[in-house]
Ligand code: SRM
């Protein structure tokens with residue numbers, strides 16, 4: 031079959047990104063031709079600011095060399111502007127007469143700097159700030175002239191001004207509004223910014239309206255004159271007052287344009303053969319001017335060009351940073367404080383720090399930060415996820431610090447790190463490796479860095495640092511920000527949508543979910559299958575048949591896989607209690623199976639390490655005969671119930687914490703959870719069982735029991751929130767069952783109680799568990815119902831022969847004779 | 850050439866699952882993982898992840914891929930190649946299914 035012809039007009043960031051995505055998805059589908067009116071192959075436009083500032087060179091910012099186009103069989107026409115699209119005969123024509131026919135056409139013509147329509151705007155020495163040619167002109171001017179005026183105090187204008195200053199010019203920034211960056215910053219933040227920039231030597235002329243650019247003797251611009259009659263000398267004038275989507279070509283071809291070329295959610299224009307992406311596009315009335323959303327559009331567009339036909343672009347939320355070394359600002363959402371909103375403000379002029387958070391209905395809707403932007407990405411997440419912040423409203427201004435050092439660090443700190451500094455402790459990835467991968471492989475997003483280097487791919491605590499390295503290496507803010515996070519690449523639906531569909535449409539098998547929710551893979555992937563298996567099991571305990579092939583190996587083999595492929599065995603010890611008979615049985619098993627290491631765990635029980643997989647069933651049989659069941663130390667399941675000595679022996683004990691712990695473990699053992707789940711019961715507020723860093727913790731007091739929820743030790747220590755106080759053991763059991771069930775029904779798979787409680791808010795949990803007695807009883811009943819099916823010891827079953835194939839290798843005794 | 854060896858029955862390998870064929874009992878590293886995909890294709894791959902030697906047999910099988918249990922590389926069962934951006938290749942062996950019996954060729 032002949033290949034289809036694809037023509038791309040606009041050899042810039044969004045268009046070429048679409049080609050890259052397309053080549054990944056369907057490398058053979060098209061013969062591709064690219065037209066670009068710049069003489070260069072595709073480069074990173076964002077980095078023009080550092081190039082102007084002398085921090086990078088043009089060579090360093092090339093994204094796709096000419097060899098790249100050749101390698102992929104792409105015909106590249108640089109320096110040719112397409113001037114005509116013939117939709118009837120389906121070809122395009124460039125200004126030099128070059129023609130190319132197409133079956134599909136992709137427009138990615140970007141935008142143009144807006145040039146103020148004032149007299150003198152066409153003089154020599156007047157430039158926009160958009161491409162390499164503009165930067166060349168500015169660098170050239172800087173080596174011959176003295177006075178530069180930048181018109182426009184937005185992001186682009188300030189970056190231009192900073193660059194020209196660093197090149198030795200005297201720079202004034204003219205701005206029409208009363209303060210700088212008025213679309214990103216409120217006045218107090220902008221004043222701090224202005225002060226820092228003035229300290230770097232820039233001058234500002236605010237609330238000035240340009241009337242005329244004055245012509246000098248040489249025919250070049252020599253001054254800028256304002257409405258109020260004043261004027262300033264200028265040998266170079268940079269117009270940075272805004273951009274206009276470049277729609278001229280599309281309009282001449284009769285395509286519908288509003289502010290940009292109008293496209294639908296599949297990035298198609300009104301002519302179904304013609305697609306458009308990038309700054310030239312208007313999607314749901316919005317034209318984006320930052321790279322992250324454009325790259326999302328590119329992905330969706332490529333998906334449709336490849337005729338996979340499943341992706342949709344649904345708009346993006348964006349945040350901004352300024353790329354001026356030494357200046358940290360962050361802004362996102364609506365920070366102006368419209369009616370019906372409340373503002374939280376922190377301001378410290380002495381240290382140049384300012385934070386404003388805007389809240390509506392207990393949710394963050396906007397943020398504007400200057401000086402200390404460490405928490406920018408945290409706020410951005412809260413904003414996008416619509417998290418209820420009522421519980422930490424009092425401390426939200428102080429950032430995420432209280433959650434532990436998650437490695438977020440200001441970009442400057444990262445810039446100062448040597449290449450040998452280890453960034454990701456789990457995978458041993460150094461800064462140099464990450465920087466090299468970003469440069470060599472042209473990575474832009476955190477996900478890509480994760481995939482290529484494994485940095486932050488494990489525990490995730492270094493995510494902030496990796497983002498900072500990324501931002502420092504490629505500039506700008508690349509955390510691509512879809513308005514909704516899909517569960518995985520197999521679907522567009524979020525966790526919550528999947529949970530709701532399973533419940534409301536009564537989906538009871540994995541195939542039913544794949545069908546009802548249009549999965550785009552035949553049998554899912556290693557991310558969604560375990561999640562779906564859990565959701566189905568938690569919702570339909572009586573009907574759904576657990577799918578062993580959708581469980582991670584630990585849960586499939588009921589032991590923890592070790593790095594040499596052997597397993598560990600942790601029998602359950604109720605509440606941490608044991609006795610000579612049990613200990614003897616464990617000792618016997620350890621000897622019989624030559625267990626290389628026996629260890630007391632942090633969860634108050636005994637771990638037998640280094641067991642061969644094929645020995646597991648018979649070892650479990652011996653343990654089962656001695657009365658043990660699985661400790662589920664390997665599962666997203668109830669783990670341990672830690673207890674302390676309690677009133678039985680301890681001189682301070684107020685209640686029988688050990689006995690209550692045993693009862694709670696008997697209630698909850700065997701239950702599958704979104705993530706691991708730990709309990710503890712302490713006999714008094716000295717809290718020896720560390721109940722206040724558990725998922726559900728009980729602290730006994732003289733008058734009854736304090737119930738605590740949502741804590742964990744581990745990567746980010748989080749202390750529990752106090753749920754309530756109750757009087758009897760029966761109540762403790764009911765509240766525990768109800769809380770556990772609420773978590774099982776509502777949390778996302780692999781979300782522990784700590785992040786879940788933070789996401790949905792303690793108020794929600796109190797409303798469901800404490801205030802609503804009927805609802806609490808119903809949750810507890812549902813929990814107990816599910817437990818009927820869950821409290822079947824998996825070890826005993828396997829010792830009796832279930833899933834024997836999992837444990838028995840096939841032996842080939844004699845090798846065949848090879849001829 | 851008659852170097853095909855019958856190893857098991859198709860029904861004895863779970864769908865989206867795997868059985869291990871052990872060539873030499875004492876050598877944990879010299880094992881072959883025989884996978885059965887959701888569409889009943891059979892593939893045999895050396896049970897050693899090209900990344901850091903993880904046991905591929907213990908991974909989750911989806912489509913024609915297996916995800917390694919240790920650090921989640923994805924390996925194409927038909928070719929043994931790691932899915933980009935990871936790079937590496939595990940050795941593969943020929944298989945065939947006849948009358949519900951699974952055969953493996955080691956040559
Ligand atoms: C055996 C044990 C260490 C020990 O010798 O004491 C242990 C061993 C492992 N822990 Fe742990 N943890 C053990 C107690 C803990 C504790 C202490 C506790 O429970 O009081 C914590 C902190 C408390 C907490 O969870 O909040 C703990 C926090 C973690 C974490 C971080 C969890 C987090 O949410 O941040 C992980 C990583 C994970 O789960 O993703 C982890 C993961 C692991 C894994 C499963 C790593 C893995 O995936 O292979 C280790 C398995 C080793 C093995 O092969 O058996 N382990 N782990 C402890 C088993 C307790 C038990 O009897 O079941």
Ligand SMILES: Cc1cc2nc3c(=O)[nH]c(=O)nc-3n(C[C@H](O)[C@H](O)[C@H](O)COP(=O)(O)OP(=O)(O)OC[C@H]3O[C@@H](n4cnc5c(N)ncnc54)[C@H](O)[C@@H]3O)c2cc1C
Nearest residue numbers: 040042043044066067075111112139140308309320321506
């Ligand atoms: C100095 C500067 C700093 C920036 N900093 C950031 C930042 O920090 N963060 C961020 O997210 N974004 C930043 N941006 C914005 C970002 O660069 C753009 O959003 C992005 O480049 C737009 O991609 P695009 O493909 O839509 O357009 P472009 O990259 O402009 O590509 C369009 C290409 O099409 C060509 N073209 C147009 N018409 C025709 C035609 N008829 N025939 C042939 N070729 C044609 C143009 O010459 C151009 O090469 C910055 C931009 C600039 C200029």
Ligand code: SF4
Nearest residue numbers: 456489631632744745
């Ligand atoms: S047992 Fe826990 S702390 Fe120790 S190495 Fe393993 S995961 Fe890390």
Ligand code: FES
Nearest residue numbers: 898901903917920
């Ligand atoms: S060993 Fe397989 S992914 Fe690391």
